[in-house]
Amino acid sequence: MMKLDGASEEEKLQLVQWLQTRVPAGVPSPPEPAEPFPFQLLPLEIQLHIFSFLTPRELCTIVFSVCKEWNHIGKDPTLWQHLSFEADNVISTNGVVRVLSFSPLLKSLRLEARRHVDKILFQVADTCKQLRSLTARFCNGLSSVLLEVLVKHCPDIGRINFEGSRFDDPGCMSALTGLGRLTALNVSHCLRLEDAEVAELARACRRLQELNVDGVGYLTDGAVLDLVEQCGARLTSLVLDGENLSDAAFSGIGRGCRQLEVLCISFADGMTDASLPALGGLRGLLRLKIRRGHQLSATALARLFLDENMPRLLHLDLSECSNVDDSTVDAVTANCPLLTFLALSWCWDITDVGLEKIVSRLSFLRALDLVGVVRITGQCFNRIPEWLPELRYLNLEQCSDIQDVVVERVVRDRPQLQALDYYGDRVVPRPAEMEAWAAELAGSDRQLQVPVTIDFVLLHEDEDGAA
Numbered sequence: 001m002m003k004l005d006g007a008s009e010e011e012k013l014q015l016v017q018w019l020q021t022r023v024p025a026g027v028p029s030p031p032e033p034a035e036p037f038p039f040q041l042l043p044l045e046i047q048l049h050i051f052s053f054l055t056p057r058e059l060c061t062i063v064f065s066v067c068k069e070w071n072h073i074g075k076d077p078t079l080w081q082h083l084s085f086e087a088d089n090v091i092s093t094n095g096v097v098r099v100l101s102f103s104p105l106l107k108s109l110r111l112e113a114r115r116h117v118d119k120i121l122f123q124v125a126d127t128c129k130q131l132r133s134l135t136a137r138f139c140n141g142l143s144s145v146l147l148e149v150l151v152k153h154c155p156d157i158g159r160i161n162f163e164g165s166r167f168d169d170p171g172c173m174s175a176l177t178g179l180g181r182l183t184a185l186n187v188s189h190c191l192r193l194e195d196a197e198v199a200e201l202a203r204a205c206r207r208l209q210e211l212n213v214d215g216v217g218y219l220t221d222g223a224v225l226d227l228v229e230q231c232g233a234r235l236t237s238l239v240l241d242g243e244n245l246s247d248a249a250f251s252g253i254g255r256g257c258r259q260l261e262v263l264c265i266s267f268a269d270g271m272t273d274a275s276l277p278a279l280g281g282l283r284g285l286l287r288l289k290i291r292r293g294h295q296l297s298a299t300a301l302a303r304l305f306l307d308e309n310m311p312r313l314l315h316l317d318l319s320e321c322s323n324v325d326d327s328t329v330d331a332v333t334a335n336c337p338l339l340t341f342l343a344l345s346w347c348w349d350i351t352d353v354g355l356e357k358i359v360s361r362l363s364f365l366r367a368l369d370l371v372g373v374v375r376i377t378g379q380c381f382n383r384i385p386e387w388l389p390e391l392r393y394l395n396l397e398q399c400s401d402i403q404d405v406v407v408e409r410v411v412r413d414r415p416q417l418q419a420l421d422y423y424g425d426r427v428v429p430r431p432a433e434m435e436a437w438a439a440e441l442a443g444s445d446r447q448l449q450v451p452v453t454i455d456f457v458l459l460h461e462d463e464d465g466a467a
Contacts, residue, residue, distance in 0.1 A: 040069065048076055056083060056099065077105040084110040085120075097123045108133035117141045117165075125153040135161040144171030151178040161186040163212070173197035177204035184208075188239065189215030195223035202230035210237035214266055217243035224249040232256035239264040247275045254278025264289035264317075273300035280309045287315035289343075298323045298349070302331035314338055319345035319369070329354035333361040340364050340390070345371035356380040359387050367393040378402040385413040394419040 039047065051074060054063065063074040080103035085096050093116045100106070100120070106128040111117055118141035124131060131154040136142065142165055151157075158181045167173070167190055174197060176182065182205045187193060193216045202208065208231050213219060224245060228235075235257045242250070242265045250271050253263070255278050263285060265271070272295045280303070282288075288310065290296070301324060304310075313336045318324055324347040332339075339362050344350060350373050358368065359380045365388050370376065376399060384391060394410075396402055397420055404427065407419050412429040419427040 044073070047073055048078060051076075051079055056080070060099070075102045077103060081105050081107045083108070085112075085114070087113040088115055093119055096120050100124060100127055103128060104130070106131055108135075110135040110137075111139055112137045114139045115141070118143065118146050121146055121150055125149045129154060131157055133157070133159040136165055137161060138164040140166055141168070142166065142172055143168040144175050147172055147175035148178070151175055155179065156181055158182060158207075159184040162190055163187070164189045166190070167193070170194070170197075173201060177201055179205065180207070182208055184210035184237075186210075186212040186239075187216070188212045193219075195220055195226075198223045199226040199230075202227045206231070207234075209234055210262075211235065212237075212239040214239045214241050214264065217241045217267065220244055221246055221249040221252075225252045228252045228256035233259065235260060237262035241266050242270060243267040244270070246270045247272055250275035251278040254281055258282065258284075260285060262287045266291050268293040269295070271296060273297055276300050276304045280304050283309060283311070285310050285313055288313060289315075289317035290321060291317060291319050293318070293321040294323070296321055296323060298325045298328045301328045305331045305335045308335050310336060312338065315341040317341075317343040317369075318347065319343045319371075321347060323349070325349035326351055326354035326357070329357050333357045337361065338364055341367045343367075343369035344373060345369050345395075346373070348372070348374055351375045352377055352379050359383055363387065364390055366390050369393075369395045370399060371395055372398040374398070374400055376401065378406045381406050381410050384410050384417075391417060393417075396420060396422065397424045398422060 042050075051059065051063065059074045059079065064071045080099065083099065083103065083106060085091055093114070096111075097120060100123045104127055106124070107130060109124060109128070109131060111120060112135070114120070114136075117136050117139040121136070124134075134150075134154075134157055139162075142162065155178075157179055160176065160179075160182065161184075163186050173187070173193060176185070177200055185201070185205075185208065193213065198213065198219060211227070219240065221244075224240070225248065232253070233256070236259055238253065238257060238260060239262070245268075247270070250265070250268075251274070253260075254275070257263075258281065260282050261284055263279075263282065264287065266289070268290050269292055271290065271293050276296070293301075301318070301321065305328075316332065316336065316339055318328075324344060326349070329344070329350060332342075334357075342358065342362065342365060350370075352375075355370075355373075355376045355378070358365070360383070368391065378396075378399075384394075391414070394407075394417060396407065399422060402422070404421055407421065407427045408429040411417055411419050411427050421427050
């Protein structure tokens with residue numbers, strides 16, 4: 001082929017003619033590149049759908065500053081229906097108020113660890129009339145006046161979570177009784193909550209199905225029985241502190257709340273075996289927690305689960321029920337095969353016999369909490385990869401008879417398993433050769449002698465004698 005370097009005009013013309021004979025006639029030339037399709041030409045519905053994949057933070061920090069048109073579209077109320085704001089150092093109170101000012105279609109709002117929640121909720125009452133769910137956890141500034149205004153202007157609220165928040169005056173709970181559509185209320189660990197307020201709430205909120213009053217240790221049997229009488233037939237979830245409760249309240253729950261799916265009792269010190277037959281009738285339970293039931297015998301607890309009394313149970317916590325033993329574990333594992341969470345912390349009488357029942361029978365288990373179960377050695381842990389394929393969490397804090405090497409082998413076979421050792425540290429498997437060496441030492445009476453390799457560096461003194 002002819003080279004162009006140093007070619008004459010005649011030679012270049014010959015080359016062009018030669019190329020023309022090689023290109024078929026009628027072949028169209030490549031099209032010119034099309035102009036980019038403008039985002040603004042998309043239908044508004046499509047633009048909003050695209051923006052809906054962005055978080056509120058991305059809308060505020062990126063979209064709003066692009067242009068006036070994007071700023072306008074980004075504030076469309078359909079994009080601001082579910083909002084969550086954490087502590088004040090993440091976004092200021094004034095920033096939250098500004099966002100709420102263009103969110104009239106807001107359906108759910110979550111606030112956490114905020115100091116000036118009153119200013120925010122007054123804006124909610126002014127703008128967000130369609131609010132359905134409100135969470136204000138560990139916040140300050142909840143007063144009866146504020147809640148009355150909120151209830152008046154947002155009457156469709158059906159779910160409220162005030163966990164750990166402080167009520168500024170005794171009338172706060174009374175203000176909530178105006179919510180006729182309230183179905184779920186969490187006031188756990190809230191101050192200024194008395195028997196009369198719980199009873200008033202139960203009478204006024206005829207749709208209440210879920211109630212959490214955990215951490216409120218001064219409620220009495222009378223308040224609980226009044227609650228059961230007023231709304232027990234429709235309650236599906238009940239979480240309470242049993243510090244001042246007796247068998248009268250616990251038996252009343254078992255007899256009057258037959259639709260319960262969640263029952264959690266902290267500090268069940270006043271519960272005795274007399275309560276358990278009534279609780280055994282709650283056959284629809286999905287989650288059961290009885291903590292610190294020191295007076296409950298192993299035999300009575302075993303009977304609670306016999307005859308498939310709770311065949312749908314998924315979550316069981318019997319921590320600090322100190323009389324639980326292998327017979328209780330046998331009954332639980334034989335009659336609750338669907339368990340995914342099991343907590344038996346500080347149940348000292350459980351041995352490897354009971355542990356093997358757990359490992360061999362509960363094939364759906366995802367979390368196992370055995371803090372302080374001091375008599376187990378973990379002999380059956382080598383079967384965990386085969387028998388517990390779903391296990392993701394194993395807590396062995398304060399289990400002094402379990403060798404680290406035993407747990408390390410399990411974690412090596414199941415890398416997705418988070419296992420905690422005696423000190424609460426996550427178990428990380430060591431190299432195989434180190435494991436063999438550790439196992440050899442664990443099985444012998446020899447003193448631990450760690451092989452050490454030292455690289456020596458010769459130090460020469462200078463003229464002044466310094467190293």
